[in-house]
Amino acid sequence: MALSKETVLATLQSVEVPGGGTAISRDLVRALAVQNGVVRFVLEGAPQPELEAMRPALEAAIKALPEVTSVTVVVPAGAPRGLGGTAQQSQQRGPAIGGHPKPQQGPQKVPGVKKIIAVGSGKGGVGKSTVASNLAVALTRAGKKVGLLDADIYGPSLPRMMGASKRPASPDGQTILPLQAHGVTLMSVGLMLKESEAVIWRGPMLMGAMQQMLFQVKWDEYGPLDVLLIDLPPGTGDVQLTLCQKTELDGAIIVSTPQDVALLDAKKAIDMFQRLKTPIHGLVENMSSYVCPNCGHEAHLFGHGGVAAEAKALGLPFLGALPVDLDVRLAGDAGTPVAAGEGPAAEGYAALAQGLVDRDLI
Numbered sequence: 537m538a539l540s541k542e543t544v545l546a547t548l549q550s551v552e553v554p555g556g557g558t559a560i561s562r563d564l565v566r567a568l569a570v571q572n573g574v575v576r577f578v579l580e581g582a583p584q585p586e587l588e589a590m591r592p593a594l595e596a597a598i599k600a601l602p603e604v605t606s607v608t609v610v611v612p613a614g615a616p617r618g619l620g621g622t623a624q625q626s627q628q629r630g631p632a633i634g635g636h637p638k639p640q641q642g643p644q645k646v647p648g649v650k651k652i653i654a655v656g657s658g659k660g661g662v663g664k665s666t667v668a669s670n671l672a673v674a675l676t677r678a679g680k681k682v683g684l685l686d687a688d689i690y691g692p693s694l695p696r697m698m699g700a701s702k703r704p705a706s707p708d709g710q711t712i713l714p715l716q717a718h719g720v721t722l723m724s725v726g727l728m729l730k731e732s733e734a735v736i737w738r739g740p741m742l743m744g745a746m747q748q749m750l751f752q753v754k755w756d757e758y759g760p761l762d763v764l765l766i767d768l769p770p771g772t773g774d775v776q777l778t779l780c781q782k783t784e785l786d787g788a789i790i791v792s793t794p795q796d797v798a799l800l801d802a803k804k805a806i807d808m809f810q811r812l813k814t815p816i817h818g819l820v821e822n823m824s825s826y827v828c829p830n831c832g833h834e835a836h837l838f839g840h841g842g843v844a845a846e847a848k849a850l851g852l853p854f855l856g857a858l859p860v861d862l863d864v865r866l867a868g869d870a871g872t873p874v875a876a877g878e879g880p881a882a883e884g885y886a887a888l889a890q891g892l893v894d895r896d897l898i
């Protein structure tokens with residue numbers, strides 16, 4: 537007889553696990569898949585060490601079934617390690633990120649933060665994190681108190697771009713103290729993980745992590761913030777939805793390159809924000825043009841003017857065009873955003889920041 541899910545569940549139910557009960561009675565088994573003798577499932581819902589401790593016995597019990605050819609049990613990286621432990625344990629390990637979201641009544645203000653602005657894009661790789669980090673630095677130089685939250689949970693790049701790598705401290709095992717880099721108050725899930733460690737989280741874990749980064753981080757650690765910029769992951773998924781549902785978001789800035797394929801996705805991001813009733817503060821065209829440093833010839837690698845035209849068509853403000861510039865890439869890789877220095881690229885970001893200040897958006 538072919539192996540069934542029911543047989544696997546009954547076998548898991550027969551194994552007592554460390555901490556008491558079974559993985560089934562404690563509702564720790566997710567995404568069970570059984571096909572042609574191959575069994576896969578995720579263990580989630582308890583502190584990670586506890587899940588790791590029960591994994592071998594569960595694997596052995598399933599392997600012992602006659603029809604089984606292979607078993608894969610995944611314990612997601614960064615499962616709620618510290619959250620289930622004592623404050624002292626969490627203090628020793630540092631705060632942990634990830635876990636199921638806590639019930640919350642409606643969108644809330646983030647304590648110590650005047651305004652929250654999301655920086656989004658539809659497509660990946662268009663320079664959203666580059667714009668977010670440089671805008672944060674430019675706004676700081678314009679005299680504003682700025683926070684920067686890296687919500688790109690699957691590909692956090694702000695620690696590197698902002699030159700920050702210290703693991704945030706947690707004096708009580710709950711509150712997370714943000715870092716400060718180039719005058720910007722900074723928090724990223726990347727600061728809680730090893731640089732090459734992958735985040736293997738499904739929706740609820742992401743949403744829990746977002747909630748923690750918004751409300752467990754002491755955003756006013758270095759003084760109350762005029763604005764918290766949130767660098768979103770590309771697309772229109774769980775993180776964006778959580779953000780719009782859990783916080784009072786003041787607005788969104790959309791970054792796109794001028795090419796059609798990026799604009800198409802940018803329109804989807806705009807549609808999402810509009811449907812979630814988040815005002816769009818404007819569109820930024822990144823990688824707008826390239827001026828050869830040797831001969832001065834200007835080329836439009838990804839087209840030109842597409843974002844301004846799209847903004848006009850949608851009746852939204854166009855905030856500015858930023859060129860492709862080697863210095864921007866080098867500065868980001870080196871951990872000092874180009875906006876922290878001098879020159880045309882820094883001036884471009886200063887103008888972008890001033891435009892937002894002048895329109896009273898920050």
Ligand SMILES: Nc1ncnc2c1ncn2[C@@H]1O[C@H](COP(=O)(O)OP(=O)(O)OP(=O)(O)O)[C@@H](O)[C@H]1O
Pocket residue numbers: 657659660661662663664665666667688691693769770822823858859860861862864865866868869
């Ligand atoms: N104007 C620019 N000139 C030169 N390089 C740029 C520019 N904007 C971004 N880059 C480079 O392009 C790469 C992608 O940028 P970035 O990580 O900011 O994009 P993203 O949209 O945030 O990507 P992801 O989808 O991974 O979140 C980086 O190496 C960055 O340094």
